[in-house]
Amino acid sequence: MALAVMALVAQRFAQRNDDLRRNALDFDRYAQARAATQGALAATLYWNATRPLMPAGRGTLDQQLRHDGQVYLTVDEARVAVQDYRGLLSINGASRSMLRNLLVLDGVSLSRAQAMTDVLDDYIDTDSLKHINGAERPEYQALGLPGPANDWIVSLQELQGMPLWRDDVALLARWAPLFSTDFGHIMNPATAPLPVLKALFPNANAAQLQLVQTLRRSDQLRDIRSAQRLTGLPFHEDEHLLAPGPESRVTVWAPGLPRAHEYNIRLTSAGELGPWVITEQHSITRRPFIDEAPPTLPFPLALRPRTAAADRPAP
Secondary structure, three states, rough: HHHHHHHHHOOOOOOHHHHHHHHHHHHHHHHHHHHHHHHHHHHHHHHHHHOOEEEOOEEOOOOEEEEEEOEEEOOOOOOEEEEEEOOOEEEOOOOHHHHHHHHHOOOOOOHHHHHHHHHHHHOOOOOOOOOOOOOHHHHHHOOOOOOOOOOOOOOHHHHOOOOOOOOHHHHHHHHHHHHEEOOOOOOOOOOHHHHHHHOOOOOOHHHHHHHHHHHHHHHOOOOOHHHHHHHOOOOOOOOEOOOOEEEEEEEEEEOOOOOOOEEEEEEEOOOOOEEEEEEEEEHHHHHHHHHHHOOOOOOOOOOOOHHHHHHHHOO
16 A cells, blocks of 8 residues: 555656646747747847838848748747738728728628728717717717727727727738728838738739739839839829838747737837837737748848758747
8 A cells, every 4th residue: 555655656746747847848948939039020120220121121132021921930930020011001091992992802891891981080080070880989888988089099909999890809800910000191012911902903903913913022013103004003103102111010929939929110210229119019819821831031131050940840
């Protein structure tokens, strides 16, 4: 009996040691992943602040960090994707027809899309006059919501507190990567995701949209007039600019992290730690472009020699 008890105690002790060892290894892996993502973020900030503008990113033809959501792999196995704000649809500054186009193309009925834009306009404007299908303070109070802000939207998280917009969490999560809180209306077709391109040029056919993507991948989409001539699409010099703006969204992830980290970055000379400020940051669910391991490019700034380990796919 005593031997059985001793064997049981030894087994439990060994199991506890295994658990502690496994937890220590998991924590070490997590710490390494966090260090890798912080290094990737610092390298991205430095690159964006020191490299010349290209139509779809920053750098040169030989070494470029694209701002169209292209995934890059650092020597520490971190994944980095940069998205130019000008390539996204601004919920503050974009035309409401373009926003309706995007919603309808994603399966929202035209009447509901109109109502959603009315709600958005009532949330932003400073008066208490309700649009036909909008929502002012009485409608928010009836739903137990604190809005409207009657001011510019500073975070996409605010959409989660608006009538209609908050009704479908999955749809809102799918749209968020296509939206920005920029205050301008200038757009960059060289960095726009395909759904935004479709909303920008609703009458374009599939061949024209494919041509735009082909031209910008080969850095041949360089000026508005030639873009209009080559594609037959209505590019306008007053509305479109083939150059990234000062604001971008940087997403980083590394093996060992359960979630990705997202940063909204603004290049400015007023930054305390460098010529940039981070205006918003939060963790997000790892998006399909990370989980499905699409083709990645080496990050253009190698802080140390690249090894074969950096080329292994993420688990």
